[in-house]
Amino acid sequence: MKVYKLHIIKIKLFNLWLLLSFFGFGSIAAYSQTTPKVTSSIDSTTIKIGEQIQYKIQVETDTSALVMFPEGQTFAPLEVVETSPVDSVIIADKLNLVKKYALTKFDSGTYNIPIQTVLVNKKPYLLDSIKVNVASVVVDTTKQKMYDIKPLVEVDKNYSGWWKYIFYAFIGLAIIGGLLYWFVFREKPLTQEEKEALLPPYDRAMLELKKLDESKFLIQSEYKEYYTQLTNIVRSYLEEDVHITALESTTDELINKIELLKDAGSLDIDNETIIQFKKVLETADLVKFARSTPESSVIEGDRKVIENIVIKTKEALPEPTEEELLQNEEYLEELANKKRKRKIVITTITSLLIIGITISAFGWYYGFGYVKDTIIGHPTKELVEGDWINSEYGYPPISIETPKVLKRVNLELPAEANNMISTNQVFNYGSIIDNFYIMVSSTTYKKGVDFDIQKAIDATIKSMEKQGAKNIILKDEEITTPTNKKGLKVYGSMQVDNGNNEDTHNAKYILLNFSEGGGFQQVMMVYREGDNYANEIVERITNSIDFKTGS
Known part of the structure; x- marks a missing residue:
């Protein structure tokens, strides 16, 4: 009986040892399966602005493990330029995973790559933060010249290829006209239902x-x-x-x-x-x-x-009377008139829409002011776009290009001026109350006369006042024309009397004064304030001025 109990005790102890051994080996196996190795590295800790660094994450784990790498902009303040596909290799029943990120930064300074998280079987593994130094690019000013920032330059719109827009507009109008004809004016064949209804x-x-x-x-x-x-x-x-x-x-x-x-x-x-x-x-x-x-x-x-x-x-039913027949004819005529009026209304509305859309399109591209002046007309715009004349005026001759031919004007000089001036020839177009006025004069002085250009300018200003100019503001500067002629430019603003003291308009004026070929030449231009076309005329005239040496 005792031997039997001892045998049972041995069996229980053996079973206990087997159970402990099973849990021991199981825990060891489990421990070996749940210990992945996660590391990170970069190829450089110092870069220049805009250069890239390679950030690499390497994971070593079991082949059955589920691994999730960082995604999106988790590397801020650095920017992710590119991410590579995961590279996987199996070595000795272990799975090696490698993922690379291309990072950059466009501002100099010292930055930290944030702590990154890798999930292995949904368990997070944290990677250490890494410091990166982004250096600015050094410029050698002794070898590279430095230039001032150029000022803003106003560029005229390029109107080349305008025929394309006219062609497209013509095509659009043709399509719209075809649609109007097909759906409004064309006599459409009646359907069977319409024939029966009639x-x-x-x-x-x-x-x-x-x-x-x-x-x-x-x-x-x-x-x-x-x-x-x-x-x-x-x-x-x-x-x-x-x-x-x-x-x-x-x-x-x-x-x-x-x-x-x-x-x-x-x-x-x-x-x-x-x-x-x-x-x-x-x-x-x-x-x-x-x-x-x-x-x-x-x-x-x-x-x-x-x-x-x-x-x-x-x-x-009795036969219809003449009155009833007449009423029927009047009714049919009224229906025809209504149909005709409907076509006229549709055509009018469509035409207005086409005109409105066309004007809006050209106004958006060329500017509404330019389109308005093209349709309605503008005096100085017509001068700009007209045929210009290049001619010589006076003696010593002054060569100049103008939108219109200048006509000779006979001026009566004061007595004191006659004692000083040998010859004086004046040519002009318009008057100072017009939209644009130009005057060209060429003067020679008698021998022994001490010529004073300021006195000549003052005399011109007094002449402007006699013609209705007031509140004249004077500015002056030295100029050199594109033909390399130097002179004195007097310019400013004024008010011009339109014919009575109560009606005036604001104007701009320019006096170009030259002393060439033994004489004194003067070009005066007057135009209304805010007229952009007049500015183009002034610039073109100024750039064309040239002189012939007198004998």
Whole structure:
């Protein structure tokens, strides 16, 4: 008995040892399966602005593990330029995973790559932060010249290729014109329904009865639909030709209206026809509302009665009077006028839309002011775009290009001026109250006269005041023309009297003064303030000025 108990104890101890061994080895195996190795590295810790560094994450784990790498902009403040696909290699039952990130930064300074998180079987593994130094690019100013920032330059719009826009506009107008013709002005062929609608009421009723005979209502035992159409045909005919409200009337009301017309002599129809018509209407009411099913012979008889009623009613109607025919013609003419007016309205609205869209498109591209001046017209715009003339004026001659030919003007000089001036020739176009005025003068002085350019300018200013200029503001500067001629430019603003003291406009003026070829030449231009076209004229005239040396 004791030996038996001892044997049982040994067996229990052995089982306990096996259980402990199983859990021990199991924990070791489990530990080996859940210990992945996660590391990170970069190829450089110092880069220049815009250069890239390679950030690499390496994971070593079991082949069955689920690994998730960082995604998105988790490397801020550095920017992710590119991410490579995961590279995987199996070595000795271990899975090695490698993922690379291309990082960069466009501002100099020291930055930290944030702590990155890698998930292995949903368990997070944190990677250390790495410091990166981004250096600025050093410029050697001894070898690379430094230049000042250039000022803003106003560039004129390029109007080349304008013909393309005209061509596109022409194509668009042609398409719109074709659509208008096709949908508005073209006489469209009538459809079968429209042709039938234009038939006289009697002919249309007979045609609809024929179509009813060809329908499948009776074959499909659709008696309600058959009688509904049958009675609607005769009711519609009575409304159009007899002019009574038949479609909305009950059977008794409709029969009463027909009998009243008969008694009044407006409808010459016999009593037997009215009685037959009433029976058909009553049969139709039973079929439509009481779901009655008539026999084939009754249906056939009712069909003949309806056709007979239409025929007899047509025969019973009196011939239309001349007044009624005239009213009908007037009605048709009124319809034609309405149709014509509708076409005119559609055409007008479409044309206005086309014009509006075209003006808006050109205004958006060229500017609304330019488009307005092109359509309505502008005096100085016409001068800019006209044919210019290059000519020589006076002695010593001054060569200049102008939008119009300058005409010689005879000026009376003061007595003191006659004692100093040998020759004085003046040419001009317009006057200072016009949109644009130009005056060219060439003067020579007598021997021994001490020429003072300032006195000459003052004399011109006094002449402007006599012509209606006031509140003149003076500015001056030395200039050199594109033809390398040096002179004195006097310019500014003023008010010009338009003819009475109460009506004035603001103007700009420019005096170009030169002393060339033994003489004094002066170019004066006056134009209204805010006129951009006049500015173009002034620039072109100024750039064209040249002189011929006098003998």
